[in-house]
Amino acid sequence: MLFVQQIEIEYRKNVRYANFAQARNAIKFYPVRINPDEIQQNVLFHSAFFYQDTNGMHNRGTKSRQFTESQLYDGKFNRSPFGKKIGVKPIGDNQYEVHFYGGFDKTAFVLRKDQYGRIVFNERNTYYDTGEWYYQFFVFNIVCCEKDNFKEKIFFNKNPDYEFNGMKYLRYC
Incomplete structure (x- = not known):
């Protein structure tokens, strides 16, 4: 079974600075509030959305x-x-090749049973109607384990076995 969590933090130019970046970097995982009995498929994808401004971090909701x-x-x-x-x-029984970015030009890592991987990167985009720039910080947590190992805090208090950091470049989409 594969558990994937996406954390997306949207922010504007006025909060690009180091003190605000520390707050973004502090959010590496988020609780997955779903009843394990409701998991019917072999891939669970959980998303948590935040917005950061000069007043702090604002939770915009989650979905699974x-x-x-x-x-x-x-x-x-x-x-x-x-x-x-x-x-x-999928490359075998309980084995997954995890690729980073659209062309799948980079294999970030290969996950096997009971392993945990994390991908961190950022992007810059524009609103089509106004042309205003906005930025996004992403964290993808990926765990390969049995369904019985699922818990609300599956991504908490554990250093990943693999971490791919794509923060070197600010990608424009």
Whole structure:
């Protein structure tokens, strides 16, 4: 089973500075509030959304979705349910190749049973209607384990086995 969490923090230019970045970097995981009995598929994707301004961090909500393994990246087309940035390709029983970014030009890591990986990166975008810049900070936590190991704080208090840090470049989408 694969548990994937996306944390997305949107912010503007006026909070790009180091003191605000520390607050963004502090959010590496978030509780997954779902009843384990409701998990019917073998991929659980949980998203948590935040907005940061000069007054602090604001929670914009969460959502959870479930997928089958056949909906993951198959090496031909980006059918990734995690968006254009992250691709997860099954490569064996309880083994997943995790790719970073749209062209799948980088294999971030390979996860096996009972392993935990994290991808961290940022992007810069514009609103189509106003042309205003905005920024996004992303954390993807990915755990490969049995469904029985699921708990609300599955990503808490554990250093990942693999961490891919894509913060060197500010990507424009």
